[in-house]
Amino acid sequence: DGGITQSPKYLFRKEGQNVTLSCEQNLNHDAMYWYRQDPGQGLRLIYYSQIVNDFQKGDIAEGYSVSREKKESFPLTVTSAQKNPTAFYLCASTEGWSSEKLFFGSGTQLSVL
Amino acid sequence: GENVEQHPSTLSVQEGDSAVIKCTYSDSASNYFPWYKQELGKGPQLIIDIRSNVGEKKDQRIAVTLNKTAKHFSLHITETQPEDSAVYFCALGGGYQKVTFGTGTKLQVIP
Numbered sequence: 001d002g003g004i005t006q007s008p009k010y011l012f013r014k015e016g017q018n019v020t021l022s023c024e025q026n027l028n029h030d031a032m033y034w035y036r037q038d039p040g041q042g043l044r045l046i047y048y049s050q051i052v053n054d055f056q057k058g059d060i061a062e063g064y065s066v067s068r069e070k071k072e073s074f075p076l077t078v079t080s081a082q083k084n085p086t087a088f089y090l091c092a093s094t095e096g097w098s099s100e101k102l103f104f105g106s107g108t109q110l111s112v113l
Numbered sequence: 114g115e116n117v118e119q120h121p122s123t124l125s126v127q128e129g130d131s132a133v134i135k136c137t138y139s140d141s142a143s144n145y146f147p148w149y150k151q152e153l154g155k156g157p158q159l160i161i162d163i164r165s166n167v168g169e170k171k172d173q174r175i176a177v178t179l180n181k182t183a184k185h186f187s188l189h190i191t192e193t194q195p196e197d198s199a200v201y202f203c204a205l206g207g208g209y210q211k212v213t214f215g216t217g218t219k220l221q222v223i224p
Contacts, residue, residue: 004156006156040122040216040217041216041217042117042119042202042213042214042215042216042217043157043202043214044214045211045212090156090157092156094207094208097208097209098208098209099207099208100145100147100162100207100208101147101159101162101207102147102149102157102159102207102212104149104156104157104158105156106154106155106156107154107155107156
């Protein structure tokens with residue numbers, strides 16, 4: 001089945017540590033996105049990529065970094081500069097940049113030790 | 114920027130009853146209004162959407178209505194079932210338009 005795979009499902013970060021969240025899709029979609037979800041809030045866009053080797057900052061990019069070296073992969077690194085990283089992180093994709101329907105992965109819950 | 118208000122934040126209904134979730138927005142340029150369902154521990158999934166040239170759309174037990182003049186759109190679920198229990202998000206935009214999500218409604222269907 002085609003879809004988006006996020007790993008790990010749960011992740012713990014120590015203070016001062018960088019951690020990387022994995023996102024892989026086999027939908028052959030061009031565009032990929034990272035959202036952050038906090039309790040009682042809507043999803044907020046961290047970074048997005050319209051095409052391989054290109055990515056743009058979203059609304060809350062500070063303390064995060066991404067790469068898009070392959071079409072199917074869009075890893076997110078939460079750096080030590082992100083002072084409040086505890087949240088549920090969702091990776092998503094669309095068929096093309098102009099496509100409206102978002103397909104989401106199952107998410108990664110990141111917590112700080 | 115665009116703002117979307119979603120109400121209520123929580124909703125409990127008896128199985129078989131109807132549930133209504135409403136969203137209001139401020140940007141009149143929006144022309145795509147999707148609704149996503151998020152089950153516990155999973156990512157959101159698109160369940161229905163509506164465009165600005167349509168007032169109502171129905172898909173089995175779920176329907177969405179749009180009032181562009183009043184700038185609000187609503188999700189209606191009829192004959193609710195326990196598997197409808199989830200968090201529902203309204204959203205504006207998509208494609209070339211930036212997507213703005215509502216804050217979510219936790220629906221609990223009581224058997």
